[in-house]
Amino acid sequence: MALLRAAFLSPVIVPQLVWVRLRASRLPEAAGPREGQTGAGRALRVLVIGDSTAAGVGVETQAEALAGQLSSDLARDHSVTWKLVARSGAIVPDLLEMLAGVEGSFDCALICQGVNDAKNGRLQPNFEREYASLLRTLSDRFGVRTIVCSGLPPMQFFTLLPRPLRDVLGARAARFDRAIAGLADAHPGAQFLPMNFTDDVSLMASDGFHPGPRIYAMWAERAAEMMRAG
Template identity: 35%
Template sequence: MLAKFISYALLPVFYIQGITVKRTVPVLPEPIGSRRGQNGVGSPLKLLVLGDSAAAGVGVTHQRKALLGNLIDNLKLHHQIDWQLHAQSGATTADTIFELDNIGKQKLDVIVTSLGVNDVTSGMRATTWLSKQLQLRQKLIAKFDPKLLILTSLPPMGDIPALPQPLRWFVGERAKEFDQLLKNSCQGVTQHLSVDVGNIDGMIADDGFHPSANLYKVWGSKSRR
């Protein structure tokens, strides 16, 4: 209750700090590299990576070093992977629901999503976001019938160096709330994947916000398990 009161009292500060962050944090491009292809040997596996700038690999220069590339590296020795990436910087859960209309209906084995950061910073209520997540999940299952749907946890936004205090504290608490709802909602083919590495040294890109190559490597390894 006290935290909510403090949050409301500090809303003008959060607003000003948010504008400052948008002006001062460098905008990194999405990495180059193919977004669809086939790799590996072994049993067939159809993979889709879906979501926001982290799913797109912002923070590294090539898809080989991003989440997609690390997933492929972890799977290609045992699977013939038919992979595709549909992700865009700034994407919210609602944006991604619409993006699914651009992907043809097909049978997929594994879907990995990365969503929530842009929903947190938009000011959306956590319960509204969960409703959108459930809508997305329903559409993914109906359209692609995956064997496994991996929902990546929200990052520990309270540790992101590009965000000043008290904004960092505020979005950090919101991210925890969002992620707990996401985790509690998982059932059936859905699985919550935590990529919290504890110590973030070396895990953040030069912009102080996005994952570095080191974090993408950890993320890809954890997703494979």
């Protein structure tokens, strides 16, 4: 941990972090509705929460983004009522704050969170405590029975990131990824979804940091499978 803090304070890493934050924020969140109803069949209420990936940065519309593709996949055999709560740059405390204004109950939830917490240098014990609180909020307040916890992508392959920042963040993201897996395993109804379905960086968005539509589609397909399985 001391070595990690030293790395983040180095005269090389800090300027690189600032440069990445400025460049990664250029792409807008996907346009379009953030809630809706689609499909026919057994009713299923779905909540998608998270950071810029949940918000659909990297594609133009919510139909191409994670929430839109997830609801479309589930609509093949369900009447899906879905809601998206997401913001670029969000960390876990931001999600808890945003959820305070959400009403209703949900059957399933998809969490897309952790990259900002990792790359912003937040302490892992704090992240784990807050993520556990997020899981409890979904279960206790919203009645969610199936929670899909998305892992973190292999940031060491992100083309946006220069070295040595790419290697530092890759190692840090891997630790946060393992933490999410452990938290999901310990929470009733939660499942861990590893981000290992592709290593093709050509499928990423033009900024080299966010997913493109094909990655969102694969992500949504995996999440839908887990929600169906319960």
